Amino acid sequence: MSSISIIGTGNMARTIGARAVAGGNTVEVMGRDHDKAADLAKALGGGATTGEWGAVPAGDIVIVALLADNVVPVVAHYGDALAGKVIIDISNPFNATADGLTHREVTSIAQEAAKAAPASASVVKGFNTIFRHVLEQGRPDVFIAGDDAQAKAIVEAFITSLGLRPMDAGGLEMAHWLEGAGVLTMGLARHGVGGWNFALGVTELPA
Amino acid sequence: MSSISIIGTGNMARTIGARAVAGGNTVEVMGRDHDKAADLAKALGGGATTGEWGAVPAGDIVIVALLADNVVPVVAHYGDALAGKVIIDISNPFNATADGLTHREVTSIAQEAAKAAPASASVVKGFNTIFRHVLEQGRPDVFIAGDDAQAKAIVEAFITSLGLRPMDAGGLEMAHWLEGAGVLTMGLARHGVGGWNFALGVTELPA
Numbered sequence: 366m367s368s369i370s371i372i373g374t375g376n377m378a379r380t381i382g383a384r385a386v387a388g389g390n391t392v393e394v395m396g397r398d399h400d401k402a403a404d405l406a407k408a409l410g411g412g413a414t415t416g417e418w419g420a421v422p423a424g425d426i427v428i429v430a431l432l433a434d435n436v437v438p439v440v441a442h443y444g445d446a447l448a449g450k451v452i453i454d455i456s457n458p459f460n461a462t463a464d465g466l467t468h469r470e471v472t473s474i475a476q477e478a479a480k481a482a483p484a485s486a487s488v489v490k491g492f493n494t495i496f497r498h499v500l501e502q503g504r505p506d507v508f509i510a511g512d513d514a515q516a517k518a519i520v521e522a523f524i525t526s527l528g529l530r531p532m533d534a535g536g537l538e539m540a541h542w543l544e545g546a547g548v549l550t551m552g553l554a555r556h557g558v559g560g561w562n563f564a565l566g567v568t569e570l571p572a
Numbered sequence: 573m574s575s576i577s578i579i580g581t582g583n584m585a586r587t588i589g590a591r592a593v594a595g596g597n598t599v600e601v602m603g604r605d606h607d608k609a610a611d612l613a614k615a616l617g618g619g620a621t622t623g624e625w626g627a628v629p630a631g632d633i634v635i636v637a638l639l640a641d642n643v644v645p646v647v648a649h650y651g652d653a654l655a656g657k658v659i660i661d662i663s664n665p666f667n668a669t670a671d672g673l674t675h676r677e678v679t680s681i682a683q684e685a686a687k688a689a690p691a692s693a694s695v696v697k698g699f700n701t702i703f704r705h706v707l708e709q710g711r712p713d714v715f716i717a718g719d720d721a722q723a724k725a726i727v728e729a730f731i732t733s734l735g736l737r738p739m740d741a742g743g744l745e746m747a748h749w750l751e752g753a754g755v756l757t758m759g760l761a762r763h764g765v766g767g768w769n770f771a772l773g774v775t776e777l778p779a
Contacts, residue, residue: 471672549741562777571710
């Protein structure tokens, strides 16, 4: 089982935190608003603790569960506190109409977060192709991307502890296309696919 | 059932053609090399015919089954011969290492083909997220994107005739992210997912 810290106290923090506790992982919650973080930790149960905003996270894995615009600034704010950590970026930098990304160039929040993080930290993109309510109720596939094989193995073990299938898409440059897969998922949902109750996944050929 | 013309005589033309014949559709093959097109039409059976390169296609749906670099020039070459047609672009404009697209800007072969096609034609992106051998042997989901609802309905009926599920991702601007989903599919395959015998698909929550 893994030791994880979640930066953020919103719906996605709550959903991932609940699954993490159910999967037997150790969970810490860090919020800019300490009371909100403490409330979420209490709601999660399972011995979840509350950390101090900006302090060294207790977890080996740090899940940044914030709106896309806040991810890079908060990673920069934490700075050396993230040394040696595996950072998971789950964000979707959708444009205002959610049919494209805020960056027009070929980059991603994960790649920009990696630039802002200490060199000893590793950033992995993941979970962004899954609607929160689907993660809460279902068994969606979890696509990941990252440059550090050891970090990805740690994230894969965590995903497996949640009862989900990790799907390695490649290096961190693939985070751009995972963010694009988030846009695609929105497009499908808006055009009648699966009544919003679906996720992109891998369909294997029958053996 | 639909009436389709396939521009191209390669592996993807053969695979889509075979499924189209099996699905009871009328098929015409058009190749720059007329003999190759005639050979493919004969191999497909089911009354498949051979068309003249650059002439008005017999099919209401025209599937351009060419390498990505050739799609726009060939659509431009056909020009007014494509008036009123529903054009399906199935291409993947991968870069040399197949971990990104040849265009760095947010566009797609489908969008560029639409600019080159007559105003009365409609371009739909589709089939590009599916490996040829998966399309041959399996029941992959088929993601599509296009601006014309009537054209998409025609393509959806064709896809359904193949025994496959059409999945509408939205307007033609979504073709960029479908091309990105092609890159993602390559990345997953290269990193051990599904032994290359898979396709991206939609996994619905249990009701």
